[in-house]
Amino acid sequence: MDAFASALGAVSDPFTLLAIMAGAVIGIVFGSIPGLTYSMALALVLPITFKFDTSAAVGMLLGTYIGGMTGGSVSAILLGIPGTPSAAATVLDGYRMTRNGRAGLALGGAVLASGFGGIFSLLVMIVSVDLVARLAIQFGPVEIFALVLFGLSTICGLAGKSLVRGMIAGAIGLLLMTIGLDDMDGVARMTFGWTPLLQGVDLLVAMVGLFAVPQIMKTLIDYRLDRAFKLNASGVRSELPSFRQLRNSFWLMFRCSALGTGVGSIPGTGGPIAAFLAYDHAKRFSKQPQRFGKGELDGVMAPESANNAVTGGAMIPLLSLGIPGDPATAVMLGGFLIHGLVPGPMLFTHNKTEVYLIYLAIFVSYLTVVVFQYFGIRGFVKLLKVPPHLMAVGILIMCGVGTFAIRNSFLDIYMMVGVGLIGYLLMRARIPVTPIILGLVLGPTLEREFRTAVIMSEGSFGVFFSSPTAVIFYALTIAVIGFHFFGQMRDAKKTRDAAGGDKTQQQGAN
């Protein structure tokens, strides 16, 4: 208990507290602006922490990471542009709620779900770090491949009316990600000898393009036609979900948090896949699945609790094995190391104080995030008072700055525009955009794990059926697609029967 007391002493030091809170606020700012993410925030905060003592440095890094993860929901809900890839699923219902005049409720729900997911995963980490780490390393290439494949099956739920169109979108997303240098073989793919293209399509660049560019185009059209969407901003309060709503969603948040913690603990997966799986889960098991996509609060709370639960999940392999799950945790690992905190199995036996310090810092970070965002809602919502066409100008500038800042590459800005233009045209051809994001997010992992598995088995494809875990995921994937397919056939038959001769009744397939 001495270790705990000294950790508590270190965290309650005013400077450390301030560092954690500052980190959390910087994280929220970076997370909430499309194109700027917590990976970048962490890289910028890192040199500042060089000069701090261990507790303040570790606290600030953790605060930034956590703030960044929750901040992504703000722009997803208010502008329909996810601030981070993990918030892409939040757009689906969150932005709808804003259009319905319930931005405050969506933001409030997102904050509470974020805090719930984060604290949940922290508790899991405290109680069972060893067990979870041991389970997580059992996920080899075959199992991760199967899990990612299952993740791709959520395309069904996102595809809308036509599965084929959803799959086209997914395939386009997967295709885009193969451009550039192939990490495994070190060869150029589809660059046609042009060196700058070796950097490939960055996930964030593509995401900003797909969400923000069509948004700007639509705003301009509305402005020209003088039919801009007007929101009665004075009517938007920072309303929180009622107690009843929370009670109804409690088990959903619980399940989604468990899912997020699990996915987060497997190195190489991460926030976006957890968020999409959670959204799909919420929709599938909802009593009113038809309300999803039209502004359902559960559609915000599910992905937000899952993607924040990923933070605690990702800390498990980071702390117990020294393995970063994504670029953001890799930067954090560097910061920990500089301060002499060597993650790995010995950390928990030799550095109990530091471990408690990390737990407490995570807790304080979530507290800060929830308080800051909750009281911030009033301010965030004011953004909606800015006329949409002027807002579009601001978004345009931030998109340019943000996409450039990811890798300091001008080519990335042009790529963002290109992807955005393609996205808009596809949308007009009734190809849904969200599956493209899913393809972008999951593509590289899917390919890498597949190839690794085949190499390890020395060329035998039988290896994919050698693991029971993987087989379970295949079965789930097939079940999801099968149900969807037959459901669609049945619906089609029903509408055909009902419509009879009147063909015009099926208008509005958007």
Add this chain to the structure above:
Amino acid sequence: MNFNLKSLLLGATASVFLLAGLNAQARAEFPEKPVEMTVLFGGTAQTIGQLLADLMSKNLAKPVVAVSRTGGGGAVGYSHVQSTAADGYNMVWNSNSVSTSHYRGNMKFNYEAFTPIARVSVETPALAVSADSGWKSLKDMADAVKAGDSKLKVGISGNGSFTHLTSAALFDKMGIADKVVYVPYGKGKAPVELLAKRVDAAVQWPGQFIPHQQAGKLTILCVTGKDRIPQLKDTPSCAEAGATDLNITMWRGLAAPAGTPADVIAKLQDAAKAAIASDEFQSAADKIGFEASYLPADQFGSLIASDDAAISDLMGKLGLKK
């Protein structure tokens, strides 16, 4: 809308400052503006680069800014720096990747497109196996592989990567080159795979293995330089352990576009030297697990050239050259 007026005033005052700042640039000593250090990779390479930039700033009139231009295995960043003016305001935080990228066919120019500034650090790959394998030395492993029927699965960072070349050279010396399957993992995942026993051995940076060796899960058999490394005093070098004459280490350092004036290079070299000698850098080296090791520009230059020849040779042998 009163914010317009406010910003107007703000803008007016600011633009006065702006113009003043512009005109104040008389001819002065290098550097007159911030120096950009292009960082090619994320993770610890980025952490070290940022720290170095921070420390170098203390010894120069203007700060050094670490700017990350990742992607393409370093080729993107190298191409950027190579295309900038040779005035000393652009340098690259480079490594042996300048040679591997070139011979892999991803970069049309080679190391000669850059003028060396200083070597900063050295990292030595290590070979580790699972503790349960029972292999206590490199010889144990090689004998077991020779005697067995199955191939040895070795985790590396990527085909054609530095750890791949290192392992290939090592296993060639041990006479088991044709009984090895290389499994490329990105982003430091090889140690997990080793812990989970999905691969039999891994060649990675020692920092990734040391905590697991302390916990008794992994055994580090040897390090690939000709000498032992400070973090692992009890671990033999591979040369001692049976791979005669093996000496492979990876350096990191600074370089500027070819043709950068010598006096500018000298200034940057001295700033780097002071930064490397600082206590902060030395202690970071200790904790992150690399060796801070300064070499002046001329010696660094000949090291780059000799390593380039060695890498070319090795990649040719492995059929990885494009």
Add this chain to the structure above:
Amino acid sequence: MTSRRPDIMLSTILLVVSALWCWGVVATIPGAEDGSRLGARGFPLGLGLLLGGLSLVILLQSLRPGAAETASDEAAAADVSRGVEIWSIATTVGLLVGYAALLEYTGFLIATALVVAAAVGPVLGIWRPKLIIGMSVGLSLGIYLVFGKMLGVYLPYGKFVNLAF
């Protein structure tokens, strides 16, 4: 209004894209050398073929007699005149491409001020000097101070001219 014509167009374009893609893959990416029988080429090639196959499904569906029954055009599309839509696409792309080019050659402050002024004045047609100057100076200076100076984000540095302080 039926979706036959747009669908035929969409699937034809996608078929051409996937054919070009597959050709590019086969022509430029070396085959397996990592012992996986799949190599760097397998995945992009498989995806190209998948995209082609899926587009073919759409094409066949839309060519099938009576296809018009099963789908209908996007409701929103009907009431947007083509001219306005093309104008908005062209302006958005133009502004962003112009911004990227300006950033590269004139640095962050000048580029941002110019693009914001262009967007508010000529594009949106709001010729209120206070608003134009306020927004262009406010946005460029605000982002410069908060992100560039306070948070240390690296903002583009102009190749030809650059304002900085």
